Amino acid sequence: MTMRLALGPLTYYWPRQAVLDFYADVAGAPVDVVYLGETICSRRKELRWDDWLEIAQMLAAAGKEVVLSTLALIEAEADLRLLRKMAAQGQFRVEANDMGAVNLLARREAGPPFVAGPTLNVFSERTLVPLHAAGARRWVAPAELSAEMLAAILAGQPAGMESEVLAYGRLPLAYSARCFTARHYNLQKDSCEYRCLGHPDGLALRTREGQPFLTLNGVQTQSAGVHSLLAELPALAAMGVDVVRVSPQAAGTLEVVDLFRAAIGGALDAAAALARLEPLLPGSPCNGFWYGRPGADYVRAA
Amino acid sequence: MEFPVHAPELTCPAGGLPALKAAVDNGADCVYVGFRDETNARAFNGLNFDAATLREGIAYAHRHRRKVLVALNTFPPAAKWAQWTRAVDLAAELGVDAVICADLALIGYAARTHPELRLHLSVQASATNYEAINFYHDHFGIRRAVLPRVLSVAQVEHTIARTPVEIEVFGYGSLCVMVEGRCTLSAYATGESPNCQGVCSPAKAVRWEQLPNGMRTRLNGFMIDEFGADERPGYPTLCKGRFEVQGETYYALEEPASLNTLELLPELVRIGVRAIKIEGRQRSPAYVAQVTRVWREAIDRCVAAPSAYVPAPAALAELNRLSEGQTQTLGAYSRPWR
Known part of the structure; x- marks a missing residue:
């Protein structure tokens, strides 16, 4: 079966109108699955629950499979209230990015199956068994999973479980209680003045030698390098991966989606696709995790 | 400030037998250790226990009526599953008082294979809320959870009130600024x-x-x-x-500093924290002895008279000298992180 193409949740904080415009364009883009919602910071409220639901309905009407993604770091009761709301709505699947979300989804009397998100630390097919029993029918590989480890899991994953792999975008590397964007501006997290709004692609962090290293995105730390498995798509398909994910960046995301669509369908070979991807990248490419190396490394597919 | 007082168990690190004995001798209630391989999150060269030294360590601790906990808190890859299950089996066979695990499958294995073995949820499982903790309780019967260093005291209290699982928090040592288990x-x-x-x-x-x-x-x-x-x-x-x-x-992410919650101790006791963890299996026996002694004295004094407790200036000074970068922080427990 042809691999499906997913658009991951928007990890940055954009002004409301920019988000609405972006998803209006996504409705016409060749993606099969769209993950929606705020996954990084509970203080980001340019869009409210009803706004997200409205976008979800619009995308569903355009034929997309819509999945609502939870926060990755759930600390406060208010975070849990939102989770309960997500679990209670029965229309859309939920991507659980925390075991608290898994618990709430597992306890529902009815509802669509859920997606086990990339923060749940699945490093073996055995870890998928309790998640499957809880109602997961798709899992998203953690960023640091290599092709070799992925192949071993796919060979033994529970029947009826789909797999998804991040194939484009800055790598989600870490989450903290502390906000690094607020810290940069010498602000407290709870009076952060929403400075993330000024950085639609995050804040670049370099070493003292000027080497791009990381990206600050509020409480999340991302890579500076842009992870890309565009040239590895044939290997992913051969392995039996069901869904590949493109993570939105500030610019060029839908052009990247077009490239992935063309490469998946065989309309574009790896070399040609790569040549067209390079000018779209907001940083140097990387893909080391796939090859069992440091994630910052870049291996050119043979 | 009067409330029913439950002394939290002082849980101290040991990277080897001398450190384990130092922890026991200086008043640790529990000592946590790891095996000499990648089954635990301090898989450093020259550190940790093989079966023989752990057997000796357990005998020493049990003779002094203290507990030994074994951390098996990395995530076993598909190809190496047997290495982790053997470690669980060995821990059970040696008679450890609990294993500290993070992986769902490994927790499930331990619960099924060794139902009598006490299970603690490692900080590496990133369980930051009671719904997550209760999942591991309802499905695998975990008895204690170690909270990631991300919650405020009020949030820890809120969590304790909503779970049957004992809560352990970090009290002192090097500080992960990122959520444990969620850092790549x-x-x-x-x-x-x-x-x-x-x-x-x-x-x-x-x-x-x-x-x-x-x-x-x-x-x-x-x-x-x-x-x-x-x-x-x-x-x-x-x-x-x-x-x-x-x-x-x-320091774009965090200054090199140690977490030190000595001044929060009455609060931690009041809200019902059941164990306080000292970080540092990679540290020397002398360090373990010193930190354990300071915390033992503080916990005993706090439990005896919580409303009168203030940290001893000498104790604060001693911990300060031992701190990374010689600075200390309350981490997420305090406002500058919020």
């Missing part, structure tokens, strides 16, 4: 991570470069920091380096 920074730079290999910013990736007037540190080529002759060079743990953001060079 080390893997991004070096290919090795706490989740998979049980290491962070591993020594083999570190280079110390002597400069005419100072020291530069690298991690697999990435420059982590540079120190003048007047500065004490710190180990290049990735998140504790100085980096440049928008033209400003500073």
Whole structure:
């Protein structure tokens, strides 16, 4: 079966109108699955629950499979209230990015199956068994999973479980209680003045030698390098991966989606696709995790 | 301030038999250890226990009516599953008082295979809320959970009130600024991570470069920091380096500092924290002895008269001397992080 193409949740904080415009364009883009919602910071409220639901309905009407993604770091009761709301709505699947979300989804009397998100630390097919029993029918590989480890899991994953792999975008590397964007501006997290709004692609962090290293995105730390498995798509398909994910960046995301669509369908070979991807990248490419190396490394597919 | 007082168990680290004995001798209620391989999150060279030393350590602790907990808190990859289950079996066979696990499958294995073995949820499982903790309780019967260093005291209290699982918090030691179990920074730079290999910013990736007037540190080529002759060079743990953001060079993620909650002790006791963890299985027996002694005295005094408790200035000074970078922080427990 042809691999499906997913658009991951928007990890940055954009002004409301920019988000609405972006998803209006996504409705016409060749993606099969769209993950929606705020996954990084509970203080980001340019869009409210009803706004997200409205976008979800619009995308569903355009034929997309819509999945609502939870926060990755759930600390406060208010975070849990939102989770309960997500679990209670029965229309859309939920991507659980925390075991608290898994618990709430597992306890529902009815509802669509859920997606086990990339923060749940699945490093073996055995870890998928309790998640499957809880109602997961798709899992998203953690960023640091290599092709070799992925192949071993796919060979033994529970029947009826789909797999998804991040194939484009800055790598989600870490989450903290502390906000690094607020810290940069010498602000407290709870009076952060929403400075993330000024950085639609995050804040670049370099070493003292000027080497791009990381990206600050509020409480999340991302890579500076842009992870890309565009040239590895044939290997992913051969392995039996069901869904590949493109993570939105500030610019060029839908052009990247077009490239992935063309490469998946065989309309574009790896070399040609790569040549067209390079000018779209907001940083140097990387893909080391796939090859069992440091994630910052870049291996050119043979 | 009067309330029913439950003394939290002082849970101390040991990277080897001398440290285990030092912890027991100086008043630890529990000592936590790891085996000599990647089944635990301090898989450092020259550290940890084989079966024989652990047997001896358990005998020593049990003779003094203290407990030994074994951390098996990395995530076993598909191909190496048997290495982790053997470690669980060995821990059970040696008679440890609990195993501390993070992986769902390994927790399930321990619960099924050794139903009598007490299960603790490792901080590496990233359970930051009671719904997550209760999942592990309802499905696998975990008895205690170690909270990641992300919650405020009020949030810890809220969590304790809503779970039957005992709550353990970090009291002292090096500070992860990131949520434990959710950090891939080390893997991004070096290919090795706490989740998979049980290491962070591993020594083999570190280079110390002597400069005419100072020291530069690298991690697999990435420059982590540079120190003048007047500065004490710190180990290049990735998140504790100085980096440049928008033209400003500073500790962009976190200063090298130790967590120290000695002054919060009455609060932690009042809200019902059942165990306080001291970080540092990689530290020396002398360090373990010193920190254990300070905390034993503090807990005993706090439990005897909570409303009268203030941390002893000498104790604060002693912990301060032992701290990374000689600075201390309350971490997420306090407002500057909020």
